[in-house]
Amino acid sequence: MALPERMGHPPTGGPAPAGPVALGAPRWILAIAVVGALVIVLPIAGMTSRVDWTHFGSLVTSQSAVTALLLSLHTAAASTVLCLLLGVPMALVLARSRFPGQRLVRAVVLLPLVLPPVVGGIALLSTFGRRGLLGQTFEVLGVQIAFSTTAVVLAQTFVALPFLVLSVEATLRASGARYEAVAATLGATPSVVFWRVTLPLVLPGLVSGAVLAFARALGEFGATLTFAGSLEGVTRTLPLEIYLQRETDPDAAVALALVLVAVAVVVMVTTHRPRAFA
Amino acid sequence: MNRRRRVPAMFVLVLAAGLTAGCAGQAGTSAGPDPATASADTAVPAAPQTLTVFAAASLTGTFRALADRFEAAHPGVTVTLNFAGSADLVTQITEGAPADVFAAADTKNMARLRDAGLVAGDPSVFATNTLEIAVPPGNPAGISSFADLARPGVAVVTCAPQVPCGAAAAKIQADIGVTLSPVSEENAVTDVLGKVSSGEADAGLVYVTDVAAAGTSVRGIPFPESDRAVNSYPIGVVAGSPHARLGASFARFVTGAAGQKVLAAAGFGAP
Numbered sequence: 001m002a003l004p005e006r007m008g009h010p011p012t013g014g015p016a017p018a019g020p021v022a023l024g025a026p027r028w029i030l031a032i033a034v035v036g037a038l039v040i041v042l043p044i045a046g047m048t049s050r051v052d053w054t055h056f057g058s059l060v061t062s063q064s065a066v067t068a069l070l071l072s073l074h075t076a077a078a079s080t081v082l083c084l085l086l087g088v089p090m091a092l093v094l095a096r097s098r099f100p101g102q103r104l105v106r107a108v109v110l111l112p113l114v115l116p117p118v119v120g121g122i123a124l125l126s127t128f129g130r131r132g133l134l135g136q137t138f139e140v141l142g143v144q145i146a147f148s149t150t151a152v153v154l155a156q157t158f159v160a161l162p163f164l165v166l167s168v169e170a171t172l173r174a175s176g177a178r179y180e181a182v183a184a185t186l187g188a189t190p191s192v193v194f195w196r197v198t199l200p201l202v203l204p205g206l207v208s209g210a211v212l213a214f215a216r217a218l219g220e221f222g223a224t225l226t227f228a229g230s231l232e233g234v235t236r237t238l239p240l241e242i243y244l245q246r247e248t249d250p251d252a253a254v255a256l257a258l259v260l261v262a263v264a265v266v267v268m269v270t271t272h273r274p275r276a277f278a
Numbered sequence: 279m280n281r282r283r284r285v286p287a288m289f290v291l292v293l294a295a296g297l298t299a300g301c302a303g304q305a306g307t308s309a310g311p312d313p314a315t316a317s318a319d320t321a322v323p324a325a326p327q328t329l330t331v332f333a334a335a336s337l338t339g340t341f342r343a344l345a346d347r348f349e350a351a352h353p354g355v356t357v358t359l360n361f362a363g364s365a366d367l368v369t370q371i372t373e374g375a376p377a378d379v380f381a382a383a384d385t386k387n388m389a390r391l392r393d394a395g396l397v398a399g400d401p402s403v404f405a406t407n408t409l410e411i412a413v414p415p416g417n418p419a420g421i422s423s424f425a426d427l428a429r430p431g432v433a434v435v436t437c438a439p440q441v442p443c444g445a446a447a448a449k450i451q452a453d454i455g456v457t458l459s460p461v462s463e464e465n466a467v468t469d470v471l472g473k474v475s476s477g478e479a480d481a482g483l484v485y486v487t488d489v490a491a492a493g494t495s496v497r498g499i500p501f502p503e504s505d506r507a508v509n510s511y512p513i514g515v516v517a518g519s520p521h522a523r524l525g526a527s528f529a530r531f532v533t534g535a536a537g538q539k540v541l542a543a544a545g546f547g548a549p
Contacts, residue, residue: 131477146478147433147461229435229462229473236463244465247365248440 044261051258052251059255067233068241069259075149075237076217079156083164083213086157088206091168092198096177113162120158121226128154129227151228152235156217163216164209171205172198211271215264328356329524330376332367334383334511336407336467339491340544341381347540348531355524363466364442371396371516378519379528381511383407384442388512398522401514404533406547408508409446410486411499412474419480424501427481428456435470435479438463443470446507447483453506471496485509490545510549 024030052059059065094106112120127133128145138145145151183197184190199206221239228235230244238260245253333341338361345357360377362370364387371377372394380397381404382388388401413421419432427434436458437444444463451457464470467484474482475495482496489498513532515525531537538548 125476125478129476129478225465225469226472229478230438230464230469231460231462244438244440246369247363247438247465250369 059252068238072238075152078153079217080214082157087164095169095172110162117222121223124227147229155223156220160213160216163212167209171202330358331379332377333381334364378521378525381513398515398517401512403510403549405511407485408504412482412496414477433461433480435462435473435482436460449507487545
């Protein structure tokens with residue numbers, strides 16, 4: 001089956017063996033990659049094949065569906081802003097300074113990536129719940145977190161924050177600290193260096209991190225269900241609405257699931273360009 | 279070079295073979311009848327058989343106990359249990375999950391499976407369940423009646439009207455003219471219980487049996503209006519099951535005296 005030319009060495013006149021090879025991956029890698037892609041694509045295709053297209057419009061424009069989608073979009077946006085505000089300083093500290101226990105701190109920061117979301121929900125409940133570590137304090141301050149939209153944003157931020165930190169930290173490490181050092185020797189204060197040098201430098205990582213965080217927040221389910229509850233217009237985001245619709249109207253659940261996939265794909269394709277600035 | 283290329287190719291082949299074998303194996307178990315079932319399923323020295331029972335989540339404790347007793351009475355029989363929400367189980371069975379017996383938490387979901395042509399014979403009701411108010415230990419909001427749940431400032435959690443426990447709660451509200459404003463409408467009774475036992479909610483509406491199973495983590499407050507929404511639990515043999523006779527005998531065991539004793543001890547009502 002193997003063709004003779006495939007067995008030979010790289011074409012003559014090409015780059016030196018030590019140089020970067022711009023050719024594609026070997027065919028067997030390609031084959032496995034295709035199988036890998038199918039693992040992701042097939043289930044989505046399977047779901048799409050179940051969509052009841054004749055009623056699709058009415059299924060996805062029902063009042064409860066629209067309410068859930070809008071709630072999802074605005075809570076995910078709020079969580080992304082929160083992730084940016086908190087995550088950039090975290091990434092900066094992790095990438096630019098050295099302190100004892102740094103590896104442990106990074107592991108803890110990334111914990112929500114590997115924790116089952118329901119565990120995140122339990123953790124949030126034990127902290128911000130009415131009987132939680134800080135719940136009493138918040139109640140005294142007149143802030144009710146339980147069963148509120150705030151709880152949804154908290155749950156989404158908890159699970160999405162590591163995506164932003166990882167992305168920004170990786171960009172910071174890749175870009176190095178030379179420009180910042182030069183700016184500092186030219187007399188810029190640390191704050192000026194941050195705003196004028198560091199931030200523009202990590203913008204690509206910041207954008208892709210924010211997109212990933214937004215997408216993760218959009219799909220948040222377990223922590224929200226455990227911590228925030230499920231009430232239309234307040235805490236029932238699109239994933240929770242899909243989960244509920246499944247009970248009585250599987251067609252509506254599939255239609256809404258497709259909407260969620262579409263929103264996620266549009267967000268990722270339009271903004272997530274990892275190599276754009278390379 | 280030639281030699282090195284072959285190894286990964288072999289790997290892909292093995293992988294592909296494994297995949298197809300996996301598929302074939304699964305198709306075999308769901309389609310072809312198990313050879314073990316060809317023999318009479320009640321014979322004492324019969325070949326080992328596995329009976330797969332899909333049961334509503336609220337039956338977890340009781341069906342585990344019932345399965346143990348059934349196995350003890352039928353040597354060689356292993357009962358495999360799968361617990362989930364009734365609607366989920368119907369979906370699983372209609373999608374081809376290999377179930378022999380289905381026990382639902384309401385007649386509506388059994389009817390859905392029947393409409394799909396997947397119930398053999400007539401299902402029989404083996405238990406009933408009613409709602410009860412669950413409050414955190416200490417009853418911080420001082421709840422003592424169903425009407426108390428409608429008081430302003432009381433954080434009450436119910437099931438969503440789309441699921442059986444929520445439908446029951448909605449029916450009671452409509453019947454007696456008390457309207458609740460829940461802070462959350464959950465998908466499952468377990469989620470309601472979680473919100474109550476953690477103290478997030480002041481009260482929740484769950485089944486009598488859930489309160490009994492929750493032990494000391496919540497306190498139950500029975501209310502007389504609960505008899506306006508009585509949930510019936512039907513059990514039936516799944517059509518096309520290769521263990522139909524054994525399945526029918528399990529259903530008879532559940533509806534029989536021994537089964538009823540276990541169910542009553544867990545707080546279920548008689549059918």
